[in-house]
Amino acid sequence: MIQNLIFMNGYGFFVWLSFAITLLACVIVYYKTYRTLQKYEKAFAKELKNLSAQERKKVLEKSKVAVQVFASYNKSI
Numbered sequence: 001m002i003q004n005l006i007f008m009n010g011y012g013f014f015v016w017l018s019f020a021i022t023l024l025a026c027v028i029v030y031y032k033t034y035r036t037l038q039k040y041e042k043a044f045a046k047e048l049k050n051l052s053a054q055e056r057k058k059v060l061e062k063s064k065v066a067v068q069v070f071a072s073y074n075k076s077i
Contacts, residue, residue: 045073 006012048056048070060067 041069042073045069049073 006016008015044066048059048066051059060070
């Protein structure tokens with residue numbers, strides 16, 4: 001039963017290899033996207049930090065995303 005699933009009438013190697021390659025490609029794209037997001041969040045947090053207190057307060061009141069980025073950036077320092 002399990003052998004039939006693994007070998008798939010001689011095509012198992014190609015099927016499982018294609019699954020592995022697809023999974024690897026998805027992991028690579030996820031990792032690169034995650035790293036890029038971190039880079040942009042860090043740059044955005046630095047820009048927020050350079051604003052005056054009044055401007056920063058105004059931006060943080062308007063944007064939930066800005067609040068999350070600024071809070072996570074302060075935790076990492």
